[in-house]
Amino acid sequence: MEHSLALFLIRLNLGLYLACFALALAKNRNFNILLVGLIYLAPLIPWGLTAANQDRFLIVSLMNTVFGVIELAIFAVTVKPSDITFDRPFILQLLGHTLPIAVALIGLSYFARGVEVPVDGSELALIGGLFIAGTVLRVVAVVQIGRVAFKFDIAFRDNQVLKTDQLYGWVRHPSYAAMMIVIFAYAVNTHSWTAGLLGVLVAWFGFQYRIHHEEAALASRYGEDYARFRQRTGMWLPRLFSGRG
Numbered sequence: 704m705e706h707s708l709a710l711f712l713i714r715l716n717l718g719l720y721l722a723c724f725a726l727a728l729a730k731n732r733n734f735n736i737l738l739v740g741l742i743y744l745a746p747l748i749p750w751g752l753t754a755a756n757q758d759r760f761l762i763v764s765l766m767n768t769v770f771g772v773i774e775l776a777i778f779a780v781t782v783k784p785s786d787i788t789f790d791r792p793f794i795l796q797l798l799g800h801t802l803p804i805a806v807a808l809i810g811l812s813y814f815a816r817g818v819e820v821p822v823d824g825s826e827l828a829l830i831g832g833l834f835i836a837g838t839v840l841r842v843v844a845v846v847q848i849g850r851v852a853f854k855f856d857i858a859f860r861d862n863q864v865l866k867t868d869q870l871y872g873w874v875r876h877p878s879y880a881a882m883m884i885v886i887f888a889y890a891v892n893t894h895s896w897t898a899g900l901l902g903v904l905v906a907w908f909g910f911q912y913r914i915h916h917e918e919a920a921l922a923s924r925y926g927e928d929y930a931r932f933r934q935r936t937g938m939w940l941p942r943l944f945s946g947r948g
Contacts, residue, residue: 704757706757709760710752710757713761713764714749716764716768717747717749717764717768720743720744720768720771723775724740724744727740727778731778733787735787735855735856736775738801740771740775742771742808743771744767744771746764746767746809747767749764752816753819755819756817759816759892759894760815762815762822763815763816766812769834770885773838777853786854786856787856792857796857796912799912803905807902807906807909808889810898810901810905811889811892814895814902815892815893815894818895826894833885834888837882837883837885837887837888838881838885840880841882841885847869848866849866853878857917865921867932873937874937875936876910876939879939882910883903883939886903890902890903914938
């Protein structure tokens with residue numbers, strides 16, 4: 704690909720993302736959308752682009768634009784001002800859950816942007832396959848749980864019920880599993896076992912922190928119903944040999 708074309712596409716992605724970011728803030732101006740928007744915006748700034756690293760730079764640009772726009776849309780329709788409290792649990796979730804995932808996404812993106820090894824066909828297929836699978840699964844999981852139950856923060860609403868069917872009948876956290884698949888795509892794009900594994904582990908820590916506190920809150924709210932649900936479903940993967948009722 705010509706360097707000028709790569710630069711044009713990267714700038715186009717940045718412009719499209721900024722437009723979607725502005726629309727999301729116009730629809731639902733709040734701290735969470737601002738934070739999510741900035742996380743995916745950071746790797747889109749087109750500094751450091753050269754003819755040698757343009758392949759992976761462009762992949763980073765495409766992934767952050769597509770997934771970032773999807774995340775902005777999700778949070779624009781699900782976040783409520785009452786969810787954002789800035790109390791101690793909220794701050795701890797920012798530090799324990801959001802920060803590690805942001806570090807992983809931005810760190811993997813910037814590492815990959817600096818790699819000058821060309822992307823071959825098999826590597827591109829793996830990156831694309833993981834990214835598409837994770838993105839589709841993320842959207843399906845969010846749609847299935849609905850705008851009432853899906854939230855950036857650990858909070859419950861008056862008409863919220865425990866979701867135990869569809870994807871949630873197989874695994875307890877399909878939307879987090881989907882994001883981990885996307886992060887694997889980011890990791891493969893680094894062309895480095897060390898950087899990729901480190902990024903995946905940092906993101907996994909962030910999700911595990913969230914899951915620990917989220918499941919404690921769900922157990923407190925739903926009691927025995929949640930205990931039975933937890934017993935028959937896996938956290939990340941299906942329990943194929945458990946008794947499914």
